[in-house]
Amino acid sequence: MSAATTPAAEAAMQALRQRMASATAGEGASGPRFWRALEELADDAHWRATLHVAMPQLAALAPMDRRRFLKLLGASLALAGLAACSSPPQEQMVPWLRQPEGMAADSARFYASTLACAGDVSGVLVETHMGRPTKIEGNPAHPASLGGSAPALQAAVLELWDPDRSQTPLHRGVPATWDDFFAELARLSSGDGRGLRILSGTIVSPTLAAQRDALLQKFPGARWHQYEAAGQGQMLAGAALAFGTPLQPIYHFDKARRILALDADFLGSMPGRLAYARAFARQRKPPQMNRLYAVEPTPSLTGAMADHCWPLSHDGVGAFARQLASLLGVGGVGDAGADENLVRAVADDLRAHKGQSLVLAGETQPPPVHALAHRLNQALGNIGHTVEYIAPMQTAASDDSLASLCTAMDAGDVQTLLVLDANPVYDAPADLSFAQALSKVPQRFHLGLYRDETARLCDWHLPMAHALESWSDLRAWDGTASIVQPLIEPLYAGRSAHQVLAAMLGQPTDIHALLQSRWHAGDDEGWDRSLREGVIADSATTPATPSAISTDFPAPSTSSSGDLELLFRPDPTLWDGRYANNGWLQELPKPLSQLTWGNAALISPALAAERKLANGDVVELRVGERHLRAPVWIMPGQAARSVTVHLGHGRRHAGHVGDGVGFDANVLRSHLAPWREGGLQLHATGEHVELAATQHHHAMEGRAPVRAGTLDEYLHNARFLQPDEPATPPSLYPPKPPGEYAWGMAIDLNACIGCKGCTIACQAENNIPVVGADQVKRGREMHWIRVDRYYEGSAQAPHTHHQPVPCMHCEHAPCEVVCPVGATVHDAEGLNLQVYNRCVGTRFCSNNCPYKVRRFNFLQYADVKTESLKARRNPDVSVRNRGVMEKCTYCIQRIQTAHIAADRDGREIADGEIVTACQAACPTQAITFGNIADPDSAVSKAKASPLDYTLLAELNTRPRTSYGAHLRNPNPALEDDA
Numbered sequence: 001m002s003a004a005t006t007p008a009a010e011a012a013m014q015a016l017r018q019r020m021a022s023a024t025a026g027e028g029a030s031g032p033r034f035w036r037a038l039e040e041l042a043d044d045a046h047w048r049a050t051l052h053v054a055m056p057q058l059a060a061l062a063p064m065d066r067r068r069f070l071k072l073l074g075a076s077l078a079l080a081g082l083a084a085c086s087s088p089p090q091e092q093m094v095p096w097l098r099q100p101e102g103m104a105a106d107s108a109r110f111y112a113s114t115l116a117c118a119g120d121v122s123g124v125l126v127e128t129h130m131g132r133p134t135k136i137e138g139n140p141a142h143p144a145s146l147g148g149s150a151p152a153l154q155a156a157v158l159e160l161w162d163p164d165r166s167q168t169p170l171h172r173g174v175p176a177t178w179d180d181f182f183a184e185l186a187r188l189s190s191g192d193g194r195g196l197r198i199l200s201g202t203i204v205s206p207t208l209a210a211q212r213d214a215l216l217q218k219f220p221g222a223r224w225h226q227y228e229a230a231g232q233g234q235m236l237a238g239a240a241l242a243f244g245t246p247l248q249p250i251y252h253f254d255k256a257r258r259i260l261a262l263d264a265d266f267l268g269s270m271p272g273r274l275a276y277a278r279a280f281a282r283q284r285k286p287p288q289m290n291r292l293y294a295v296e297p298t299p300s301l302t303g304a305m306a307d308h309c310w311p312l313s314h315d316g317v318g319a320f321a322r323q324l325a326s327l328l329g330v331g332g333v334g335d336a337g338a339d340e341n342l343v344r345a346v347a348d349d350l351r352a353h354k355g356q357s358l359v360l361a362g363e364t365q366p367p368p369v370h371a372l373a374h375r376l377n378q379a380l381g382n383i384g385h386t387v388e389y390i391a392p393m394q395t396a397a398s399d400d401s402l403a404s405l406c407t408a409m410d411a412g413d414v415q416t417l418l419v420l421d422a423n424p425v426y427d428a429p430a431d432l433s434f435a436q437a438l439s440k441v442p443q444r445f446h447l448g449l450y451r452d453e454t455a456r457l458c459d460w461h462l463p464m465a466h467a468l469e470s471w472s473d474l475r476a477w478d479g480t481a482s483i484v485q486p487l488i489e490p491l492y493a494g495r496s497a498h499q500v501l502a503a504m505l506g507q508p509t510d511i512h513a514l515l516q517s518r519w520h521a522g523d524d525e526g527w528d529r530s531l532r533e534g535v536i537a538d539s540a541t542t543p544a545t546p547s548a549i550s551t552d553f554p555a556p557s558t559s560s561s562g563d564l565e566l567l568f569r570p571d572p573t574l575w576d577g578r579y580a581n582n583g584w585l586q587e588l589p590k591p592l593s594q595l596t597w598g599n600a601a602l603i604s605p606a607l608a609a610e611r612k613l614a615n616g617d618v619v620e621l622r623v624g625e626r627h628l629r630a631p632v633w634i635m636p637g638q639a640a641r642s643v644t645v646h647l648g649h650g651r652r653h654a655g656h657v658g659d660g661v662g663f664d665a666n667v668l669r670s671h672l673a674p675w676r677e678g679g680l681q682l683h684a685t686g687e688h689v690e691l692a693a694t695q696h697h698h699a700m701e702g703r704a705p706v707r708a709g710t711l712d713e714y715l716h717n718a719r720f721l722q723p724d725e726p727a728t729p730p731s732l733y734p735p736k737p738p739g740e741y742a743w744g745m746a747i748d749l750n751a752c753i754g755c756k757g758c759t760i761a762c763q764a765e766n767n768i769p770v771v772g773a774d775q776v777k778r779g780r781e782m783h784w785i786r787v788d789r790y791y792e793g794s795a796q797a798p799h800t801h802h803q804p805v806p807c808m809h810c811e812h813a814p815c816e817v818v819c820p821v822g823a824t825v826h827d828a829e830g831l832n833l834q835v836y837n838r839c840v841g842t843r844f845c846s847n848n849c850p851y852k853v854r855r856f857n858f859l860q861y862a863d864v865k866t867e868s869l870k871a872r873r874n875p876d877v878s879v880r881n882r883g884v885m886e887k888c889t890y891c892i893q894r895i896q897t898a899h900i901a902a903d904r905d906g907r908e909i910a911d912g913e914i915v916t917a918c919q920a921a922c923p924t925q926a927i928t929f930g931n932i933a934d935p936d937s938a939v940s941k942a943k944a945s946p947l948d949y950t951l952l953a954e955l956n957t958r959p960r961t962s963y964g965a966h967l968r969n970p971n972p973a974l975e976d977d978a
Contacts, residue, residue: 112534144476148923164655166463193219195415229576238370264362268301272477281924304800388543409437465494479541574648580658583770597773598662600633618687744932746942751926754802761921769861807888808959815845
């Protein structure tokens with residue numbers, strides 16, 4: 001991959017050419033007598049620096065004269081404090097003396113680690129092939145993941161191999177070395193640190209927090225700032241308002257029979273969401289189902305799963321909470337103005353389940369609403385049962401911290417700024433003018449994976465080691481600590497924040513030893529166990545017992561009911577923009593809007609009708625003096641006067657994938673109101689753009705794919721959703737002789753939350769390519785399993801249903817009979833398989849598939865040139881070429897791996913031994929796979945449910961994939977609103 005040559009780089013190259021020319025002519029040649037390249041003959045400084053970075057073992061052998069030796073000897077004494085700043089300690093890796101029996105050199109191996117992504121910390125198992133990380137799964141032993149994983153976790157492996165990652169330190173755009181940086185840092189780190197500021201994200205690493213404290217003790221004049229564009233500052237402030245101290249709530253959804261979410265997306269964006277989703281889904285099984293109420297201004301995964309969801313404005317959510325508090329006897333509540341009859345029904349239901357109910361508020365709500373939620377839980381007797389509290393890792397509001405940094409930079413009080421893995425030039429609120437303030441800092445350093453917007457305004461940019469390349473530790477949402485261990489040597493000689501801080505402290509940069517001494521000093525066995533299991537035993541934070549303080553909750557001043565409000569939300573896939581260069585996440589359809597490759601201003605159907613707007617119409621959004629242009633997208637379930645924009649788009653220096661995709665919503669954001677701005681002005685421009693959305697792709701027109709009902713209907717007749725005709729229509733052909741194995745899948749729509757973790761897991765496992773926005777607009781996305789979203793009811797407040805759709809693996813497959821070359825075949829175990837070498841691309845199979853699950857390579861989508869991307873691929877799965885059809889295979893490679901292991905051991909494949917990629921990723925265990933020839937298997941039991949059905953059964957294709965119907969549990973007192 002090529003990059004534009006900077007003037008400084010061109011000047012350096014010209015100087016090198018001149019020195020090489022002189023050396024060639026014999027003029028001033030200072031290099032060795034025997035040389036292999038002109039750079040070596042010219043004894044070029046840049047060549048020597050490159051040699052030190054790329055081949056340190058050769059650099060160590062480079063000759064030096066007596067004078068240089070004495071100079072370096074003297075310098076070594078003067079710079080003894082920088083001994084920790086040299087190359088990281090070398091650790092030897094040796095092969096087995098004897099290969100373990102049955103262990104093939106290229107077989108997959110799994111290592112436990114931990115990743116922090118999208119505002120959450122999760123334990124993972126990383127699959128490697130011959131030392132190359134290729135796939136990430138959730139760690140079943142970690143309480144934050146329980147084996148499930150989110151899309152961002154799955155996509156972290158693509159980020160590791162991203163060719164756009166920074167590959168060398170840069171000083172003012174010119175390649176430099178780490179030694180150059182550490183020498184500069186040592187010069188600036190003298191004294192008491194006055195004028196030194198460090199900016200990072202929220203610290204969730206105990207070791208990094210200890211290094212921060214040690215640094216501030218060594219340099220008392222320094223200051224440390226934390227900032228997250230989508231942080232938890234308002235949640236902590238709300239707890240402080242209710243209890244007098246900032247606390248982090250821990251929710252127990254497995255104990256809650258009634259739940260009220262006040263603009264709280266605990267299934268989609270809150271810390272601990274994977275564990276919360278698992279616990280919530282367990283309580284959705286009939287006949288004992290929980291009941292979920294949700295009030296929110298913009299649709300979310302939690303609202304989509306709610307039994308009752310009401311679209312209210314941002315202020316309307318607070319009014320709802322105050323009205324509820326008044327009815328439940330919470331003091332200090334002002335006038336609410338909410339619908340009393342509606343709120344009374346909710347209050348009665350919560351009161352009837354004291355100690356088994358739960359009220360929670362989302363981060364986007366102001367601190368008083370959070371405090372009200374805490375007081376409501378106290379009034380309902382939920383504290384200690386369905387909710388507990390722990391001390392948070394973050395103790396200061398991140399927004400105020402960034403604002404104080406900007407003030408200090410503007411005042412000239414900051415001489416040196418070190419930015420650790422943050423990008424405030426892009427994601428800081430516009431009113432802080434961070435880039436302008438940064439220009440007033442004399443010395444600016446940036447450590448990050450990419451040369452992003454902030455890095456380009458800094459004097460020094462340093463490549464950071466990826467989380468899969470470095471040692472660290474992290475605390476999950478409940479305080480559980482676990483180790484981050486490297487799976488591969490840093491691809492580009494990157495360093496972690498730990499190593500940079502250790503150098504500043506004059507400490508060794510062996511972070512492995514630092515972590516072991518912190519968690520298991522002198523206990524090698526315990527250390528090995530923590531690495532192997534991925535969790536440090538008994539490290540969860542002990543819950544506190546808070547006492548409420550007297551607090552008044554007056555009604556806030558509200559704007560006119562006719563005014564528009566602008567809401568900001570982290571993007572469901574790109575979060576705050578840190579994943580903008582990840583093609584998997586760019587192309588993953590948003591769970592509810594189904595948009596890909598960009599964002600839009602989400603508006604309600606009522607506002608669209610009022611302003612005569614259609615999907616893709618461009619409008620101008622103006623808040624005070626700040627404004628931007630954005631296309632609109634009409635969202636059922638959106639509050640009537642609310643407009644929502646997602647953060648994370650409009651990047652200018654994300655990389656080749658993410659540059660220029662969507663619009664930057666941060667230009668409308670202020671640090672005093674980070675989630676909501678009133679007084680929005682919206683004007684149509686008359687322009688129109690086509691958005692890359694999959695909303696209408698692969699539709700099964702005229703069909704009823706989803707079956708849904710209520711718990712009451714199920715209790716009266718468990719088979720109320722089943723048709724009267726026989727379950728198995730008659731056939732003209734004799735049945736195939738039963739074999740030992742017959743693979744099938746059952747998907748529980750009552751548990752599916754629509755997160756689309758299955759889609760990304762399938763993409764990572766099966767080497768599915770990214771096609772780009774233009775191809776998505778043509779309906780050519782390549783995902784083997786899609787998650788369809790269906791609405792039911794009115795557009796103002798619909799019920800939402802999610803349905804994952806992989807290949808059905810039909811026993812009477814329509815695709816097989818039309819293939820002219822036998823590329824689509826059936827095997828003895830019932831799998832519908834694709835023989836890529838036979839396929840000639842007629843696409844007859846795709847046209848004849850009623851489920852629209854086949855994908856065709858119209859172009860050469862798979863990247864066969866970029867070496868790093870080739871190294872990421874799963875070697876157990878073929879890479880398809882242009883003109884070839886592909887589809888879901890039930891992860892045939894995993895089935896064959898289980899066959900080989902069973903044959904080797906002389907046994908049958910055990911139930912649950914084969915776990916498909918989509919099944920492994922699902923946080924709610926909505927997908928079950930196994931042998932339907934075994935009546936005692938989990939999948940056979942799932943298919944025996946009276947709620948089980950197959951898609952388009954009337955076609956008599958006899959799919960091996962079936963579905964469990966979606967049930968709701970509405971409140972009878974609100975049945976008319978259900």
